[in-house]
Amino acid sequence: MKIAIVGPVYPYRAGVAYCTTRLAQELGADVISFKRQYPKRFYPGGDDIDPTLPRADAEFVLDILNPLTWFRSLRQYDAVIFVWWIWVWAIPYRLMMTRSRRVILQCHNIGEKEPAWWKRVLANMVFRRADALVVHARSEAEEASRRTRAESVSTFLPVHELGGEIPSRDEARRKLGLTGNVALFFGHIRPFKGLDIALEAWKQVPNATLVVAGESWWGTAAPAVQPNVRFDLRFIPDSEIATYFAATDVVLAPYRSEAQSGVALTAFHFARPVIATAVGGLPDIIDGQNGILVPPENPDALAKAVEEFFTRRDRAEMERAAAESARRYSWQEYGSVFKSLLLSSRA
Numbered sequence: 001m002k003i004a005i006v007g008p009v010y011p012y013r014a015g016v017a018y019c020t021t022r023l024a025q026e027l028g029a030d031v032i033s034f035k036r037q038y039p040k041r042f043y044p045g046g047d048d049i050d051p052t053l054p055r056a057d058a059e060f061v062l063d064i065l066n067p068l069t070w071f072r073s074l075r076q077y078d079a080v081i082f083v084w085w086i087w088v089w090a091i092p093y094r095l096m097m098t099r100s101r102r103v104i105l106q107c108h109n110i111g112e113k114e115p116a117w118w119k120r121v122l123a124n125m126v127f128r129r130a131d132a133l134v135v136h137a138r139s140e141a142e143e144a145s146r147r148t149r150a151e152s153v154s155t156f157l158p159v160h161e162l163g164g165e166i167p168s169r170d171e172a173r174r175k176l177g178l179t180g181n182v183a184l185f186f187g188h189i190r191p192f193k194g195l196d197i198a199l200e201a202w203k204q205v206p207n208a209t210l211v212v213a214g215e216s217w218w219g220t221a222a223p224a225v226q227p228n229v230r231f232d233l234r235f236i237p238d239s240e241i242a243t244y245f246a247a248t249d250v251v252l253a254p255y256r257s258e259a260q261s262g263v264a265l266t267a268f269h270f271a272r273p274v275i276a277t278a279v280g281g282l283p284d285i286i287d288g289q290n291g292i293l294v295p296p297e298n299p300d301a302l303a304k305a306v307e308e309f310f311t312r313r314d315r316a317e318m319e320r321a322a323a324e325s326a327r328r329y330s331w332q333e334y335g336s337v338f339k340s341l342l343l344s345s346r347a
Contacts, residue, residue, distance in 0.1 A: 001342055003029040004074060006096065007083025007106075008037055009058050013050035013235070014188070015160055015262030016085050016108055021056050022158070023106070026335030029081070031058035032072065038064060038088060052239035064088060074100040079342055081106055082130075090122035097129045104341065105130045105150075108157075109259035110143040113192050124148070132341055136260040137281025153341060156285065158334040159326040160266040163242030172247035178230075181208035181310045183275075184248035187263050189216040189233070194254035194277070200299035201254070202229055205306050210252075213244050245270035250309050254294075254302055255279055264291070271323035273315075275305050285329070289321035 005024050008017040009031055024031045033056070037048050063069045070092040074080045080100040082093050085108040097103050105127065112119045127133065127148040134153045135141050141154040173179065185198050195212065202210050209228050215235040236244060245251070251267035253276035260281040264274045274291035276282045277298075286293050292309060294301040309315070 001078040002076065003027055003079050003081065003342065004032055004077045005029045005081045005083065005106075006032045006062070006074075006093070007081075009033050009056035011049050011051065011053040011055055012037060013048060013053070013238075015266075016083065018160060018162060018262075019106075019108070019157070020083050022161075022331055023081070023335065023338070024056070024058075026331055027081075027338060030077070031056065032062065032074075033058040033060050034062045034064070035060050035069070036063045036065060047235075050235075050237050052237040062092065064092065067092075070095045072096055072099065078102065079104060081338070082126075083108070084123075084126065085109060087112060087119040087122045090126050093126050094129060097126070103130045103132075104338070105133045106338075107133050107135045107140065107144070107259075110135065110140050110147065111257070111259075113190060113257075134337065134341070137284050139280050140259050153337065155334065155337045156329045157260040157262070157265060157281075158331045159269050159329045160262050161269050162238055162266050163245065163270075164239070166242050166270060167246050169246055172243045175243055176211070176247050178209060178211070178247050182248045183208055183210050183250050183252055183306060184244060184267075184272075185210060185212045185214070185252045185254075186236070186244060186266075187214045189214050192256045192258070194256050194296075197254040197256075197297065197299050197302060198252050199226065199229065201302040201306065202226065204300070204303035208249075208306065208310055211244065211248065241266070242270070245272055248272055249315065250275055250291075250306070252302075252306075253277065253282065254296075255282070256296055258282060260285070265326075265329065268322045268326040268329070271319045271326070273309070273318040273322050275302065275309060277302075285325065287321075287325075290318060290325045291322070 007020040009021045079102040081104045084105045130150045132151040136157040141152050144152040211230050213232040251274045258280040267274050277296040278293040279296050292305045294305045
């Protein structure tokens with residue numbers, strides 16, 4: 001079969017671009033990507049390019065501000081996989097879908113991180129044109145079934161093998177100037193990620209350092225300085241990711257909502273357990289051995305889980321479980337889900 005993927009790839013930054021790049025490699029698919037991904041005012045970060053990443057083998061032709069680039073015929077392909085993660089591309093995608101034989105959506109999230117009714121309308125317009133949706137959590141499959149009659153396939157999101165060569169814990173800590181117990185809050189700082197919950201919890205955690213490493217979005221005010229919290233409020237390029245994850249003992253994901261967490265899956269790649277809230281798809285991948293689940297919006301519960309991790313849990317055993325999770329959520333298995341879906345559509 002001749003397959004194309006439409007979506008962001010390297011050197012666009014963040015987990016969605018990584019996933020598109022890896023999926024294209026697994027499927028041997030052509031990639032049609034973006035010349036311009038967002039209007040500047042819709043991208044709250046400094047830049048959407050990571051200069052430390054290689055340029056993927058793709059056509060960088062789609063421009064969000066040039067509708068002429070949206071009228072691209074894709075009928076030479078047996079199937080086209082559209083990478084869905086944000087409302088901005090709803091209208092261009094919908095136009096391109098009319099020129100596609102079979103449409104599969106790879107959905108990083110069904111709902112929006114910052115919801116609005118009109119975003120839902122735009123997304124539904126895309127969902128209802130698709131022949132099949134691939135989602136990454138049971139909760140996402142349930143939401144998809146309420147919003148479209150298209151076939152919905154629920155699977156895991158694979159491990160995020162980011163950051164290149166992994167340094168030792170000691171080497172990474174020397175580089176960052178860290179000692180003792182260390183926890184990491186990583187990635188874009190947005191309201192749904194619950195940094196405020198982590199900071200409130202940390203007032204009850206006297207025996208560990210919390211490292212907050214990531215770029216603040218949507219004009220979020222810089223958090224107040226507090227003891228045992230270290231801030232590195234900037235975009236962390238791929239070339240530095242390994243240092244941060246290798247230096248930590250545990251990764252925090254105190255999210256208010258989330259389809260699935262690339263940060264948690266990156267933590268597993270580095271054999272680091274995750275303490276997360278029981279929302280969205282997080283209970284699908286955190287099993288009590290590779291991490292700890294706590295109720296959402298509960299700083300007290302998060303503080304108790306952190307204290308439990310550092311004082312009573314077998315941390316070496318939890319690291320082994322996290323590493324095993326990385327092997328379980330493999331790209332080979334994930335690619336086979338798409339291959340089966342594509343072959344069944346051909347039969």
